[in-house]
Amino acid sequence: MGENKHTNRLIQESSPYLLQHAHNPVDWYPWGEEALQKAKQEDKPIIVSIGYAACHWCHVMEHQSFEHEAIAAVMNEHFVCIKVDREERPDVDAVYMDALHAMGLQGGWPLNVFLTPEAKPFYGGTYFQPQQWVSLLKNIAEAYQKNREKLDQSAEQFVQHLNRSELDKYGLGQRNFLVREDDFKLMGYNFSTRFDKKLGGMGQAPKFPMPTNYLFLLRYYSQTGDQTALNHLNLTLREMAFGGIYDQIGGGFARYSVDDAWLVPHFEKMLYDNGQLISLYAEAYQATRETLYHDVVYETIGFVARELMSGEGGFYSSLDADSEGEEGRFYTFTREELQAILGAEEPLFSKYYHVTAAGNFEHGRNILHRRSTDEAFAEENELEVDVLEDMVQSWKEKLMEVRAQRVRPGLDDKILTSWNALMLKGLADAYHVFGNKHFLELALQNARFILARLKEGEKLYHNYKEGKATIDGFLEDYALLARAFTRLYEVTFDEQWLQEAKALVDYSLENFFDEAEGMFFFTDKRSEKLIARKKEIIDNVVPASNSVMATNLHFLGLSYDEEKYSSLSDEMLAKVKDLLVKEPSHLSNWASLYFYKLTPTAEVAIVGPAAPEMRAELSAFYLPNMLLLGSETGEGSQIPLLEDKVAIQGQTTVYVCYNKTCQLPVHTAADALKQLKNRQQDSKFPAL
Known part of the structure; x- marks a missing residue:
């Protein structure tokens, strides 16, 4: 055993977070049947402790409590102890975080929840100081012996709450689908009430970059010309790029700012933030031509390629905040x-x-x-x-x-499909705007890696490390990857990527869709059954998997002329519309979908030998509600929207269409742009 006095079952795991705890004196188990069966056989309550590798307070609680032999002895005697990496098992995390909220407690990580042997929650919390933790352990162990019936009743009530539908929880449901200018204006107005007009962002500290919020603001501005929205977008993007939350030397963004001025970050760098912020700054550059945004995109891609890319082409998950025992030491100077x-x-x-x-x-x-x-x-x-x-x-x-x-911050070197999909889309978006071939090469390398290592037949895996993919894919994996592949098709015109996107959506309809509610579950029907099967409706730092899937259905419905896709996308959006209008900052990816449906999406088909060059010319302009399709030959396409589209007299031809009705075919990007701009101008209306 060498220097390590203790080794537990986590030593067999691939997650860096679980491996960090493999030499704790706590007899940790990974989440799985072995631990759950042990709890039943020994009639012991379960501690589920959930965190992630870049979580500062997770490390603190480990050092203070889980490495402490006397505390571990109490845990081992009275409980079956399970460690969960929330990034590997977002399904487990979602269930028990929801349980904590049902207990009236503030969520966060580390998340520590106490369960019955049937995995039903009855108490929980986040970070505990050592003495608090020991006291709580002893109190719960005693209560479990003396008041078992009461704890079981409490746990049963929480399970009932956990199985309540998300739509029911927010009072949402079936509505007639109707997109209205007034509702869209109201979204913009309600959004603006939360602006920090002095320092950018929304509300007060701590401040998180919320990319989907600002992507919506960009689109809202493009539709209404509302200068307030554009000003707030520019203020926020500039303050973030000038602040300490952005690595001024090496590029890339930290997780969040602890103050309202974006100065002091929590220094961990997450792949999912940086992938989405690349998309945001690229789109913002396209709309504004602000050179700062160009520099942020290039530097952030440089950071990701340098520090988070594996030799195989996958992207690692995160960098820790700490090095040499100090938060931020790697990035700061005297x-x-x-x-x-x-x-x-x-x-x-x-x-x-x-x-x-x-x-x-x-x-x-x-x-x-x-x-x-x-x-x-x-x-x-x-x-x-x-x-x-x-x-x-x-x-x-x-x-x-x-x-x-310097001593580098710790690297979480697991590779997650959903987060890689966000980075893949970021790279494709950056290539779309800037035309830099290196960005496309990175994107294609990553896309091929995902197909080779994280996809088996029709099925995706969620995680990959050291040659192994072990966890079934979640809806976020299918939804975000389909979105990324659709974008990759638009910047390459290689139909493989659009076909892959469609296959992922079709698999999701078969294995995740709830016919009763018209929304998608987060987990595959073939995967492990937890005490509740959740749905993800509310957009967060990463957009909700249902909003992403509804967006996929919209664009693939157009490409493949699939009415069932389009109508399902409409129905999903209709269900959340009431809350969307009132609380757009919590459903901002849904709000962008509303924008796509407010006026018809431009279907632009480019056919002929100069199709790639003409696509690049059109990409120089900000046209946020456009679907690009193309072929250099005009033959053999499997995409219905390209049927009957030919290069007239051998000349590259552009067809600009709306609602399956095409304008006169043209032969230059300038003429196509004129058609697009005229239609865009005609559809605009002022904000409130």
Whole structure:
């Protein structure tokens, strides 16, 4: 056993989070039949402790309690102890997080829930200090012996709550499908009431980047010309890119900001944030031509490719916040360190990045951040802009060299299908906007990896590590990957990707769809049965899998002329519409779908030898409600929307269509753009 005094069953797992606990004195089990059976056989309550590798307070509770032999002894004597990586098992996490909310408690991680041997929850909480934890363990062990009947009754009530439909919980249900300008305007207005007009974002600290919120604002602006929406979008994207939440030296975003000014991040970097923020900043660049957004996209892709990409082409999950026992140490600098690195240029650097001798963070260290554009800073300091830009680039290179010698934050090297899909779409979106072939190469490498390692027949797996994929795919895997493949088709015109997207949606309809409610379950009907089978309706940092699937149905319904897809998408949106109008910031991906349906989606088919070049020309313009299809030959297509579309007289031809009605075919991107812009202009209406 070497240096490790204890080794438990987690040593057999692939999750880095579970492996972190493999040498705890706690007799941890992974979630599974062995642990659940043991609880029944020994008639012991279960502790389910849920966290993830980049979770700071998960580490703290491990060090304070789970590594402590006396505390572990209490846990082992009275409980069957199960560790869960929430990123590997979002289904388990969703059930017990919902249970915690039903108990009237605030959610978060670490999530610690006490269950009966039948896996029914009766009490829970998040982080506990060691003495609190020991006291709670002893109280629950005693209550389980003396008040078993009461605990069982309580657990049964929570199970009933957990099995209540999400639609029922929010008072939603079947409505006649009707999209109205007034409702769309009201969404924009209700959204605006939560703006932080001074510092960007929504509400107060802590502040999370919520990409789907700002994608909706972009689309709302494109439809209404509402300057308030555009101003707030630009304020938020600029403040995030200038703030400490953005890695000013190496690119990429941290998980969230603990303050309202985006200055002090919780330093972990998650793949799902960065994939979506690449999409957001690329689309924002397309709409505004703001060079800052261009730089953020390029630097963030650089970070992901450098630090989160596996040799096989998959993307790892996250980087930890801590290194050398300190949060943010890898990314922060003291003034003295900077003087040694930069010499005579340090004062200008420190002015540019707001470094102080005392530091703006712990231990006299500085979080680098900006407060002005390069143009403003150059003018203030009597520099030419291009000279300043060269200096900034040189500073970044020097600091990256220094960081390369530091102890790196821990890497969570599991690969998740859903998060890879978000990054894949980010890369495809970036290629669509910027035309950089490296972005497309990364996207294709990742797409091929997913098909080779995470798909078996029609079925997806959720996770992959060291050659093994072990957990059945969830709805988020199917939905987000179908969305990414649809986008990949649009930027390559390789029909394989659209066919793959359709196959994923068809599998989901067969294995996830609830006919009774007209929504999709989160888990496959063939997968492990938990005490509740949940549905994901509310959009969060990652959009709800049902909103993504409804969006897939909309676009694939158009491409394949599948009325059943289109009508199901309509019905799903109709069910959430009442809440959507009132609370658009909690259903912002649904709100974008509402935008797509408000005016007909442009169906643009490009046929002929110059199809890729013409697609690239059209991509230079912001046309957010457009479906792109194409073929260089016009022959052999399996896509109904391309049927009967030919290159007239051998010339590359563009067909701009709405509601299956096409305008006159044209032969230049400029003429096609004129048709699109005229229609877009005609469909606009003012905001409230």
